[in-house]
Amino acid sequence: MGIDDKVNYTVIHHIGAAKEGVGSMTGDQGLKREGQHEQAQAILQEAGDRVKDAAADIGENIKDAARKLKEGFSKE
Secondary structure (H helix, E strand, C coil): CCHHHHHHHHHHHHHHHHHHHHHHHHCCHHHHHHHHHHHHHHHHHHHHHHHHHHHHHHHHHHHHHHHHHHHHHHHC
8 A cells, every 4th residue: 555545545534524523513414424434435445455465465475485495495
């Protein structure tokens, strides 16, 4: 996940929080729910990106371990 993604998720989350707050203060339940939805969406998108990053790291670790194992067998 790049810095641009993190900034984007943070901005969406804060805009959602602002909408939720304004909706609560004005009694506009639609705006409040819209803000809650935007916050949840930003959190889920960020979590999805973290999972993708973790999966990529695991894949790289497996490749590295396989390479080291192959090199170990080649030296004997």
